[in-house]
Amino acid sequence: xxxxxxxxxxxxxxxxxxxxxxxxxxxxxxxxxxxxxxxxxxxxxxxxxxxxxxxxxxxxxxxxxxxxxxxxxxxxxxxxxxxxxxxxxxxxxxxxxxxxxxxxxxxxxxxxxxxxxxxxxxxxxxxxxxxxxxxxxxxxxxxxxxxxxxxxxxxxxxxxxxxxxxxxxxxxxxxxxxxxxxxxxxxxxxxxxxxxxxxxxxxxxxxxxxxxxxxxxxxxxxxxxxxxxxxxxxxxxxxxxxxxxxxxxxxxxxxxxxxxxxxxxxxxxxxxxxxxxxxxxxxxxxxxxxxxxxxxxxxxxxxxxxxxxxxxxxxxxxxxxxxxxxxxxxxxxxxxxxxxxxxxxxxxxxxxxxxxxxxxxxxxxxxxxxxxxxxxxxxxxxxxxxxxxxxxxxxxxxxxxxxxxxxxxxxx
Numbered sequence: 124x125x126x127x128x129x130x131x132x133x134x135x136x137x138x139x140x141x142x143x144x145x146x147x148x149x150x151x152x153x154x155x156x157x158x159x160x161x162x163x164x165x166x167x168x169x170x171x172x173x174x175x176x177x178x179x180x181x182x183x184x185x186x187x188x189x190x191x192x193x194x195x196x197x198x199x200x201x202x203x204x205x206x207x208x209x210x211x212x213x214x215x216x217x218x219x220x221x222x223x224x225x226x227x228x229x230x231x232x233x234x235x236x237x238x239x240x241x242x243x244x245x246x247x248x249x250x251x252x253x254x255x256x257x258x259x260x261x262x263x264x265x266x267x268x269x270x271x272x273x274x275x276x277x278x279x280x281x282x283x284x285x286x287x288x289x290x291x292x293x294x295x296x297x298x299x300x301x302x303x304x305x306x307x308x309x310x311x312x313x314x315x316x317x318x319x320x321x322x323x324x325x326x327x328x329x330x331x332x333x334x335x336x337x338x339x340x341x342x343x344x345x346x347x348x349x350x351x352x353x354x355x356x357x358x359x360x361x362x363x364x365x366x367x368x369x370x371x372x373x374x375x376x377x378x379x380x381x382x383x384x385x386x387x388x389x390x391x392x393x394x395x396x397x398x399x400x401x402x403x404x405x406x407x408x409x410x411x412x413x414x415x416x417x418x419x420x421x422x423x424x425x426x427x428x429x430x431x432x433x434x435x436x437x438x439x440x441x442x443x444x445x446x447x448x449x450x451x452x453x454x455x456x457x458x459x460x461x462x463x464x465x466x467x468x469x470x471x472x473x474x475x476x477x478x479x480x481x482x483x484x485x486x487x488x489x490x491x492x493x494x495x496x497x498x499x500x501x502x503x504x505x506x507x508x509x510x511x512x513x514x515x516x517x518x519x520x521x522x523x524x525x526x527x528x529x530x531x532x533x534x535x
Contacts, residue, residue: 174285206228227491327340402453411506465486
């Protein structure tokens with residue numbers, strides 16, 4: 124046996140055990156709302172690996188990407204249904220922004236999305252494109268660390284990096300691709316308008332191999348053996364790269380979201396029975412869990428005993444999550460990733476959302492698109508992504524629920 128074939132045999136053995144260890148370490152269902160990161164890094168030995176040395180680089184935002192072979196407008200369109208005004212209770216703070224019905228309709232009318240094919244470009248696992256020593260982050264909100272720290276940072280794309288060539292590669296991701304809500308709202312709808320023949324023949328690059336991402340790719344029909352993931356400092360050279368743009372952080376595309384809901388509803392037979400569940404949900408562990416949840420839950424149940432309130436745990440399976448949310452008539456919850464599933468609630472249902480110290484409007488927009496009633500209150504003592512004592516005012520929660528029930532004509 125030659126020296127080369129011995130080396131290749133060794134590499135194959137290493138890759139096998141590396142993949143096995145990586146599966147055992149990271150290929151598990153990560154709870155929604157938690158970061159799907161792992162500190163385990165496999166040896167980055169790959170057959171055919173090469174090295175590229177780049178010069179000082181600049182970056183260009185927007186969707187005018189390099190080496191475009193095809194740029195085809197996405198034509199899916201959905202009529203605007205009933206948009207309910209977003210209500211609130213209590214003090215929200217000067218930084219609170221609530222989109223108006225006219226703003227929501229304006230955003231819906233400004234629909235624009237494209238299926239695109241590029242050739243001969245570098246890309247890393249955060250969906251950061253590099254061509255001719257120019258970076259293309261598309262939107263700095265989605266590549267905040269890259270844009271903030273200086274685009275010549277050695278972290279994402281070192282001046283000298285290793286890569287392998289991939290003939291056909293699908294890339295729909297960004298820096299925050301390891302978060303459940305971003306996958307559900309920024310990526311999954313885009314995957315669903317990708318041509319099926321492209322999905323069938325290509326490998327797909329993801330930011331992290333979290334359970335919910337792999338679950339979503341299985342729904343799309345991807346062979347999980349064709350899923351690629353790497354850490355910073357490594358790249359792929361795509362001979363043909365396919366994507367759907369824009370990929371922008373929680374600046375939702377109404378038509379793509381409604382298309383996602385339509386496809387999943389047809390596939391899994393949602394909306395067949397009326398939504399009847401009255402849910403009070405607490406995110407267990409991590410940030411933004413409700414420390415006095417029992418008091419809050421009991422207070423709501425005692426004040427409004429005519430409704431069949433339940434506390435639930437959310438399953439790991441994406442389809443099970445979609446199906447569960449489709450049964451909710453009312454959902455009371457702290458702001459968190461679970462609310463990304465509210466797109467599957469039935470029109471006319473309602474949400475009470477508790478905002479925290481950082482005001483985020485994404486689920487206000489999502490409720491409007493899904494034709495849901497939405498009432499928001501705020502507790503600024505609850506930290507966005509820092510540990511804090513999260514004690515909610517029970518009376519405020521009861522009053523906020525009352526606003527929603529009256530808005531839905533469930534209380535006089």
